[in-house]
Structure formats: C-alpha cells, structure tokens
Amino acid sequence: MNMILTLDYESDLPIYIQLRNKIIEGIASGRLKPGDPLPSVRALARDLGVNMHTVNKAYQLLKQEGFLSIHRQKGVVIHPDGFPPASERFLERLKEDLRPLVSESVCRGLSEEEFLSVCAKIFREIQ
Template identity: 55%
Template sequence: MIVSIDYESDTPLYTQLYDEIVRGIASGRLESGENLPSVRSLAGDLGINLHTVNKTYQLLKQEGFVHIHRQKGAVVQAAGSLPVTDAFRARMDRKLESLASEALCRSMREEEFLDRCRSAYRSIRPQAKDTHEGGKEQ
C-alpha cells in the first residue's frame, strides 16, 4: 500500500493517513476485501506512532470504510457501498463552506470553484461511471 504523508504539514498525521486510505478505496487502488497492513507494520513503514495508525483505523471503522477482524485485521469495504448519511452531508457542507469562504476572499469566480470541485471528484475515478450520484440514504 502506497501512502503519501507530509511530515511538515499542519494537517495531523492520522487525518492525512485517513484521507489517503479513503482516496485509495474510492479510486480502486484498495479493493473490497483487501487487508490493510497491520497497525505495527504500517506504523513502522511510515515511521509514525502505533497509536496514530490505530486512531486512523478506528476512524475508518467508525465511518464504515473498513471492518476490523481479530485474525484478518482491517479489511476494506467496497467503494460505493456506504450510504450518504446526514452526518456525512453535514461534514461535507462544513468543509465546502470553508473552502468557498476562502475562495470568495480571494475573489475566485464561482465557475472556477465549481470546476475545481468537479475536477477533484472526477480525478479520483476518471474511468468509472458516476455510480455514487444520489448516493444511498440511511
């Protein structure tokens, strides 16, 4: 599993790791049923604390991206299998509002902002049809 971590970033390591794994699942680099490295193994490979990786895995479990089994460890769930919940929508709205606010402060045009949102969304799975449109409700 290839993970890119910026040790100089202000973004916490567990957040960076979480984002990288979710991106891997969404893009298909991490497939449904695939085992993630053990906490100890990934922490050693990245040179980070075991608790940081454990926190990431627990967040991934909480959000439904992985199931954690005693013998198999963290196992990836299928991309597109998670429901679009109200909690997810609220979290997404907060992040988008923050980005939109900064874009407005920088005089970015709405069209450019929306184009960048579309581009980011499509860059994750450029070959796939939009199977996530509308999402599943929970």
C-alpha cells in the same frame, strides 16, 4: 497495500486524519477494493515512521465510519460489504468542511464556475 501513501509531516492536518483521507481516496479511486487487506498497525506505523497509536487511531476512525473491518484472524481489510451511503450527517459535515474553502475562494476572487471546475477536476481524478 497496493497504493503508495505519502504524508505531509509539516501539515497542520494531524497524521491520523491524513492517513484516513488517503485510505478513503484509495477506496474512492478503486486502488483499494472491498476485502483488500491493509498492513497491520505495527507494520504500517513502521513503514511510515509514525507512532502505532497514530495508525490505530486512523484505523479505528475508518472502522467507525464503515470503511474498514478489523478481525483477529483476517487483520485489517477494506469493508467487504460496501460502504455507507451519504447520510444527512455526512452532508452536513461536507457543507461545514467546504464553507471555509468556499469563503477563501470568494475572498481570493475565484468565481463560482472556477471553484466548481476545481471540484469537478478533483472528482474526475479520483474516480
């Protein structure tokens, strides 16, 4: 894989979700392009020092979400035909995921402008 994956084994976020998120970030940043191959479940599990079921769970989730294709001959590849657009369901999940972060930011005294500035900075870093 042409990106370095770093996982936080002390995080409350499950490893398979971290792996999913890192792969999507690689796609969003252009480090992973449509058609690029990914390591096999076994190889990535070995490289990361995690259980094969963990990698398989992340790959299956990414396949369901339209980011990966899994073929017997070709292996695991970034979906060659592009990615699903932002649906109403995605936007609802986005709001649900952001709500606790916005709430905590308000509690900690961040202004709307400061919060949006952090979001914009991350957006630009990934793009």
